Amino acid sequence: MAETAASPISAKTAADKNLAARVSPAKQLAEAFAAGSLAGTVELSELPFLTMVGLRASAGSDTAQRLAAVTGGLPAASGAVAGSGDTSVLWLGPGEFLVVAPTEAHESLGGGLIPALRDALGGNAGQVVDLSANRTTFELTGPRARDVLEKGNSLDLHPRVFKAGTAFSTEIANIPAILWKTGEESFRIFPRASFAEFLGRWLLDAMREYASPEVP
Amino acid sequence: MLLIPCPNCGPRDETEFHYGGQAHVPYPENPYELSDTEWSRYLFYRENPKGIFAERWVHSTGCRQWFNMLRDTVTYDIQAVYPMGVPRPDSSRDGAPETGTASTAPDSTTTGSAGPSISTTSIQSTTAPEGATK
Numbered sequence: 001m002a003e004t005a006a007s008p009i010s011a012k013t014a015a016d017k018n019l020a021a022r023v024s025p026a027k028q029l030a031e032a033f034a035a036g037s038l039a040g041t042v043e044l045s046e047l048p049f050l051t052m053v054g055l056r057a058s059a060g061s062d063t064a065q066r067l068a069a070v071t072g073g074l075p076a077a078s079g080a081v082a083g084s085g086d087t088s089v090l091w092l093g094p095g096e097f098l099v100v101a102p103t104e105a106h107e108s109l110g111g112g113l114i115p116a117l118r119d120a121l122g123g124n125a126g127q128v129v130d131l132s133a134n135r136t137t138f139e140l141t142g143p144r145a146r147d148v149l150e151k152g153n154s155l156d157l158h159p160r161v162f163k164a165g166t167a168f169s170t171e172i173a174n175i176p177a178i179l180w181k182t183g184e185e186s187f188r189i190f191p192r193a194s195f196a197e198f199l200g201r202w203l204l205d206a207m208r209e210y211a212s213p214e215v216p
Numbered sequence: 217m218l219l220i221p222c223p224n225c226g227p228r229d230e231t232e233f234h235y236g237g238q239a240h241v242p243y244p245e246n247p248y249e250l251s252d253t254e255w256s257r258y259l260f261y262r263e264n265p266k267g268i269f270a271e272r273w274v275h276s277t278g279c280r281q282w283f284n285m286l287r288d289t290v291t292y293d294i295q296a297v298y299p300m301g302v303p304r305p306d307s308s309r310d311g312a313p314e315t316g317t318a319s320t321a322p323d324s325t326t327t328g329s330a331g332p333s334i335s336t337t338s339i340q341s342t343t344a345p346e347g348a349t350k
Contacts (some may be wrong), residue, residue: 078225078279093279094224154229168225169278171232176277 015109024048025136025196029204036204038211042142044203046196047188050137051106053099053114055089056127064095066120067128070113071099079166081180087113090167090180098131098178098190106132135178136196140203141186144210149187151206153179173202221297224279236272238262239284240304266290270304 026033026046037043057064059076068074072084075091082089087105090098105111107130117128140148146157152173156162167180175198178190191199218230244250244258263269269289274282286296286305296305 093281096280171229171277174231 015104018108019049019103022049025193026138026200029197029200032204033200036207036211038142040142042140042144042148042207042210044200044207045139046200047137047139049103049106049132051099051101051103051111051113052131052135052190053101053117054127054129054131054134055097055099055117056095057121058095058125061124061126063121063124063126066122067117067126070116070120079168081165081167090178092169092178100137100180100190106130133193135190135192138189138191138196138200138203139186140189141183143185144207145185145187147210148203148206149179152202155179159184173199173206175199218292218294220273220275220285220294222275222278222281223283223297223299224281225275228275228278232275232277233273234276236274236282239270239272268295272300 024046025048027048030046033044033046037045055067055071055074057067057074059074064074068082071082071087071089073082074089074097075082078091080091083099087099087101090100092098099113099117101111101113103109105113107114114128114130121128146159149172150157153170155168155170162181164181164183167178169176169178171177172179172189172191175191175195177192177195177199180188180190182188189199189203219227220230220233221227222233241258241262244254247255247258250258266289268286270284270286272282273285274280282300284298284300284302284304285294286298287294298305
């Protein structure tokens with residue numbers, strides 16, 4: 001990895017400044033998410049500013065192998081998620097992938113992931129594009145999370161079919177989104193930034209029957 | 217709602233796809249040599265069969281890939297899904313009578329087995345029963 005931070009202290013303050021200036025796509029819903037969540041039943045929150053990189057490389061090519069060496073593998077088929085450590089690679093299409101990494105992995109905060117991917121691609125056919133601002137991330141957790149999603153998604157979300165550690169590009173509430181099951185009762189949803197408010201409010205509405213006090 | 221078997225992603229709802237019209241419409245070899253009538257034929261005129269139809273679809277909210285599909289326009293039965301650039305599979309014509317027996321329309325089998333010309337087969341289908349009754 002090419003660590004190019006000249007002096008760690010100045011980079012750190014620059015990164016803090018950078019983050020403080022950013023507004024996430026569903027920032028205005030943060031309070032509503034907290035109010036609409038019920039711990040132990042279903043909880044919704046936004047994970048802002050995850051680093052996302054769009055990759056394109058035809059399967060089996062040298063380029064794909066070099067990119068895989070950086071990310072810790074590329075998924076081979078629909079639904080598969082590869083990666084190592086806190087870097088994950090989601091399968092979007094044949095030869096098209098989405099790398100998801102923590103916020104700190106972004107170039108602007110001193111991370112080396114995107115430059116390393118860019119170096120691995122070199123001048124070869126393919127694509128490494130910083131898509132961090134393209135989508136935001138919702139985290140939906142709890143025993144009722146699946147029931148909430150089933151109101152707006154037609155995939156079979158039953159655990160015997162939809163295992164933890166798979167991700168599909170699909171439709172949720174009639175909008176295109178990526179659905180990633182990260183744990184037995186936790187999902188990450190990646191809507192495009194412009195759909196974030198709509199999907200956030202839709203999810204809150206879908207959660208209401210589970211996250212409200214029970215009517216006696 | 218159709219359940220369309222995407223070759224990459226498996227069966228998904230029709231709403232995840234977009235329709236691309238008739239498949240296997242070749243771009244003219246020499247567009248400049250065509251008359252306006254011929255050019256308009258290429259641009260605007262498409263088959264509208266009753267029965268098996270080869271058409272293009274794209275899985276726009278999934279893998280974003282195009283593919284071809286043989287669909288029965290009467291029963292909505294999806295008979296084959298095959299990649300772009302591959303000729304229309306012949307096996308569908310063998311499979312056509314099966315759907316014909318399942319469908320309520322008796323002439324869907326005859327139009328389904330007709331690749332090139334629908335009018336001739338529909339004439340055949342009307343003459344054949346007459347010959348049978350005589």
